[in-house]
Amino acid sequence: xxxxxxxxxxxEIFTGLNWIGLxxxxxxxxxxxxxxxxxxxxxxxxxxxxxxxxxxxxxxxxVTLPVSVLIPAHNEETGIVESARAVLSLDYPQLELVIVDDxxxxxxxxxxxxxxxxxxxxxxxxxLVPTIGHxxxxxxxxxxxxxxxxxxxxxxxxxxxxxxxxxxAKYPLLCIVDADAVLDEDALIKVTMPFVDDPQxxxxxxxxxxxxxxxxxxxxxxxxxxxxxxxxxxxxxxxxLRAFLLGRTGWSKLGALLIISGAFGxxxxxxxxDIGGYNQGSIGxxxxxxxxxxxxxxxxxxxxxxVFVSEPVCWTEVPESVAVLRRQRRRWSRGLLETLWSNPxxxxxPRYGTLGLLAVPYFLLFEVLGxxxxxTGFVTLIVALIxxxxxxxxxxxxxxxxxxxxxxxxxxxxxxxxVSYHRYDKWRFLFQTIISALVENFGYRQMHAYWRLxxxxxxxxxxDRSWGSMPRKGFIPSETT
Amino acid sequence: xxxxxxxxxxxxxxxxxxxxxxxxIIRLVRTHSEIRSLANRAQLRQLFVKFxxxxxxxxxxxxxxxxxxxxxxxxxxxxxxxxxxxxxxxxVSFLESRGTVEQAxxxxxxSGYLGRCRAATFLGHVGxxxxxxxxxAMLRDRKRDVRITAARSLGQLGDAKSVxxxxxGLDNRRRSLPFSTVLVxxxxxxxxxxxxxxxGLQAAGERQREVAAEFLGLMGAIKxxxxxxxxxxxxxxxxxxxxxARALGRIGSPSAIASLTRCIESDNPVGLRTVSxxxxxxxxxxxxxxxICKLIGEDDYQISLAAAKAVSQMGPVGIECLDQIASxxxxxxxxxKEVLARAAARMVGKARNPSEx
Numbered sequence: 001x002x003x004x005x006x007x008x009x010x011x012e013i014f015t016g017l018n019w020i021g022l023x024x025x026x027x028x029x030x031x032x033x034x035x036x037x038x039x040x041x042x043x044x045x046x047x048x049x050x051x052x053x054x055x056x057x058x059x060x061x062x063v064t065l066p067v068s069v070l071i072p073a074h075n076e077e078t079g080i081v082e083s084a085r086a087v088l089s090l091d092y093p094q095l096e097l098v099i100v101d102d103x104x105x106x107x108x109x110x111x112x113x114x115x116x117x118x119x120x121x122x123x124x125x126x127x128l129v130p131t132i133g134h135x136x137x138x139x140x141x142x143x144x145x146x147x148x149x150x151x152x153x154x155x156x157x158x159x160x161x162x163x164x165x166x167x168x169a170k171y172p173l174l175c176i177v178d179a180d181a182v183l184d185e186d187a188l189i190k191v192t193m194p195f196v197d198d199p200q201x202x203x204x205x206x207x208x209x210x211x212x213x214x215x216x217x218x219x220x221x222x223x224x225x226x227x228x229x230x231x232x233x234x235x236x237x238x239x240x241l242r243a244f245l246l247g248r249t250g251w252s253k254l255g256a257l258l259i260i261s262g263a264f265g266x267x268x269x270x271x272x273x274d275i276g277g278y279n280q281g282s283i284g285x286x287x288x289x290x291x292x293x294x295x296x297x298x299x300x301x302x303x304x305x306x307v308f309v310s311e312p313v314c315w316t317e318v319p320e321s322v323a324v325l326r327r328q329r330r331r332w333s334r335g336l337l338e339t340l341w342s343n344p345x346x347x348x349x350p351r352y353g354t355l356g357l358l359a360v361p362y363f364l365l366f367e368v369l370g371x372x373x374x375x376t377g378f379v380t381l382i383v384a385l386i387x388x389x390x391x392x393x394x395x396x397x398x399x400x401x402x403x404x405x406x407x408x409x410x411x412x413x414x415x416x417x418x419v420s421y422h423r424y425d426k427w428r429f430l431f432q433t434i435i436s437a438l439v440e441n442f443g444y445r446q447m448h449a450y451w452r453l454x455x456x457x458x459x460x461x462x463x464d465r466s467w468g469s470m471p472r473k474g475f476i477p478s479e480t481t
Numbered sequence: 482x483x484x485x486x487x488x489x490x491x492x493x494x495x496x497x498x499x500x501x502x503x504x505x506i507i508r509l510v511r512t513h514s515e516i517r518s519l520a521n522r523a524q525l526r527q528l529f530v531k532f533x534x535x536x537x538x539x540x541x542x543x544x545x546x547x548x549x550x551x552x553x554x555x556x557x558x559x560x561x562x563x564x565x566x567x568x569x570x571x572x573v574s575f576l577e578s579r580g581t582v583e584q585a586x587x588x589x590x591x592s593g594y595l596g597r598c599r600a601a602t603f604l605g606h607v608g609x610x611x612x613x614x615x616x617x618a619m620l621r622d623r624k625r626d627v628r629i630t631a632a633r634s635l636g637q638l639g640d641a642k643s644v645x646x647x648x649x650g651l652d653n654r655r656r657s658l659p660f661s662t663v664l665v666x667x668x669x670x671x672x673x674x675x676x677x678x679x680x681g682l683q684a685a686g687e688r689q690r691e692v693a694a695e696f697l698g699l700m701g702a703i704k705x706x707x708x709x710x711x712x713x714x715x716x717x718x719x720x721x722x723x724x725x726a727r728a729l730g731r732i733g734s735p736s737a738i739a740s741l742t743r744c745i746e747s748d749n750p751v752g753l754r755t756v757s758x759x760x761x762x763x764x765x766x767x768x769x770x771x772x773i774c775k776l777i778g779e780d781d782y783q784i785s786l787a788a789a790k791a792v793s794q795m796g797p798v799g800i801e802c803l804d805q806i807a808s809x810x811x812x813x814x815x816x817x818k819e820v821l822a823r824a825a826a827r828m829v830g831k832a833r834n835p836s837e838x
Contacts, residue, residue, distance in 0.1 A: 048595055049595075049598075049626055051598075051599075051602070052598045052602065052626050052629070052630045054629060054630075054633060054662065057661070057662070057665050058661065060665065061661045061664065061665050062664070062668070062695075062699055063661045063664055063695065064661065119822075119826045119829075121819060121822035121826065122815065122818045122819055122822060123819045124782070124786075124815045124816065124819065126782045140823060140826050142826045142829045143826070143827065143829065145823070196659065196661055197629075197659055198659075199659070199660065199661075393483075394486075397483070397486040397487065397490060398486070400490050401486060401489045401490055401493065404489075404490060404493035404494060404497065405493055407493075407497055408493055408496050408500065411497055411500045411501060411504070412500055414504060415500050415503060415504045415507070418504050418507050418508060419507055422511070427508070430504070430505075430508060434501065434504075
């Protein structure tokens with residue numbers, strides 16, 4: 001009798017948990033559906049207005065703000081020269097390139113020295129924002145006024161390298177680019193257009209990030225867009241499309257952009273200095289910087305905008321092995337939790353508008369706590385099936401609804417990409433993205449949830465804060481070579 | 482509940498299939514239309530080349546099918562921004578004969594803002610004088626994109642009479658124009674705009690004075706040196722004063738030295754002092770170099786570095802001054818050494834690649 005009551009109670013608990021799990025999936029995907037819809041409307045508007053955007057004028061204008069492009073590098077010998085060349089050949093009226101070699105143990109500096117004929121100069125580096133690692137030397141390129149390479153001792157943090165670069169940068173806009181990233185020729189002018197259009201209010205902009213695996217490059221320029229050969233990377237193509245391109249476009253339109261990718265973002269230097277630069281020791285330095293920008297501007301009651309521009313593309317290599325991807329995702333998850341943890345006043349605070357009332361609760365509930373709910377949902381579903389607390393038929397329906405909703409969103413993202421940017425122009429690529437959108441739901445997403453959970457645990461234990469570098473394969477050489 | 486779940490699965494799977502079909506159809510249509518438009522454009526381009534090189538008989542033009550003639554008109558509109566000289570004249574007269582210009586002027590007041598933008602762009606490319614008034618009216622349009630496009634087109638028109646409208650658009654509180662748009666438009670109008678822009682130096686609006694100072698500096702308008710110097714000394718806005726300092730440096734008249742020298746004194750804001758250093762260096766001279774050198778080694782990093790950089794741009798006189806400071810062991814020595822090293826690296830590079838210099 002007691003056992004029957006116990007089993008019945010357990011059954012009710014498990015059924016309840018399954019309903020909560022289903023509710024969670026529906027809520028998460030519905031928010032994504034809203035974001036993708038907002039993004040689609042925004043993209044439509046962007047494309048209609050594009051012929052009149054006047055970025056050709058901005059290229060010719062004597063008052064277009066010059067940009068300091070900052071590249072932090074740690075053991076990046078494979079692609080650093082290519083990245084530097086890509087930056088120098090960008091379409092932009094005036095820019096300088098500052099590369100920070102943060103204690104590399106490979107040939108990063110030597111490659112740069114040989115490529116740009118570097119010469120050491122004596123330089124007083126001001127401490128506009130705090131740095132910890134000692135600057136060993138500053139080098140400039142012979143004959144090129146606007147290439148500076150800093151060699152500094154590493155304290156194992158990207159933020160320290162970035163702060164050192166900010167201290168040396170001479171122009172009013174700072175563009176942060178990852179060392180393995182390759183920008184489209186017009187990416188910089190397009191991502192800085194909001195500063196040209198609305199110089200009083202825009203404090204930061206971010207561009208789109210797309211995986212470069214499978215693309216061909218020549219002298220730091222993507223010459224042919226392709227799909228990766230590796231399925232793990234292909235699934236990331238879909239993920240980047242759904243979450244980064246459309247998700248961020250949606251948040252930006254709602255005035256609640258919390259993350260500008262560390263791989264490609266532009267910031268007003270004066271504001272970055274006012275907030276003290278990057279937070280030393282921060283793992284999710286990109287989200288942390290944007291969160292503090294929001295806080296600073298709101299605190300000073302200064303009207304401001306932080307904008308995501310979906311067209312300019314930064315191509316970056318994504319992990320092709322499970323081990324590296326796991327490390328990356330743990331880092332991201334941990335960085336996000338630490339950002340939210342160190343900026344608690346943002347949560348549910350009407351003073352921060354849609355950011356405080358919508359974006360931050362979303363990131364906390366669905367991005368940080370999400371993996372716990374997702375994994376609990378899967379485990380309880382399996383347990384419930386084993387002990388017959390729910391029947392197979394119901395469980396199958398639960399699972400199918402959750403999975404199908406996710407697939408629908410991915411296919412919708414592919415559809416919007418097809419209508420708008422159409423970057424993957426071969427039929428083969430279209431089929432590969434569609435298959436990836438289907439396959440990612442069986443294994444990849446569950447693994448991803450587990451890695452994110454690991455990141456949350458790491459954040460709570462506050463362990464291991466090193467550079468998030470990953471092995472690079474480099475680009476497929478273009479046939480034009 | 483079971484029914485709701487089954488219905489959800491059916492609905493979701495239907496939507497997925499529909500989205501997949503839609504994606505495939507869009508890809509097919511796009512591929513097909515790209516092939517078609519390439520072939521069509523190749524044919525039309527031949528006709529277009531014959532047309533602009535005046536090899537096309539007018540009777541041949543009249544015999545064209547209406548659809549082909551419309552396509553030729555569209556191509557002519559698209560090509561307007563890409564051709565110059567007599568070819569452009571032929572295109573404009575062809576479009577005028579089709580009544581396209583009048584249609585565009587009528588479209589400047591239509592309800593769809595993209596249509597108004599398109600009309601403004603077209604009128605700018607055509608460069609017809611009758612477009613000035615409608616374009617000036619568009620500077621007060623409720624849509625920002627329309628105002629910006631109209632300003633750009635007024636620049637392409639190149640009529641100096643539109644300068645007051647462009648300038649006043651800067652300080653319209655509710656319907657303003659971006660600084661850079663107006664400046665580029667004025668630059669396109671060119672030297673004929675100088676006098677009217679010069680009037681803008683006396684405008685009540687701060688941004689008008691700013692853009693006027695910037696423009697006059699870029700144009701090297703030497704006759705406005707006195708007015709710019711006066712504004713540099715007395716304008717209530719720091720931004721205007723900084724732009725005046727930069728403009729005076731670009732103009733390069735020695736008569737501005739006195740007012741610029743006052744601006745490098747320590748009681749002025751850092752931004753103004755650094756720009757004034759650069760401006761003084763651009764004017765040049767040994768006395769000026771000595772004046773700026775005194776700033777190298779000031780407590781403020783920005784001033785010291787700006788002064789050292791400015792002096793390094795002044796040729797042998799500046800390098801001589803910097804050498805003295807570098808060897809003196811004074812607080813300015815590190816700055817002098819840095820800019821000297823930079824100058825040396827620049828020179829080595831130029832010597833190796835003379836074509837780049």
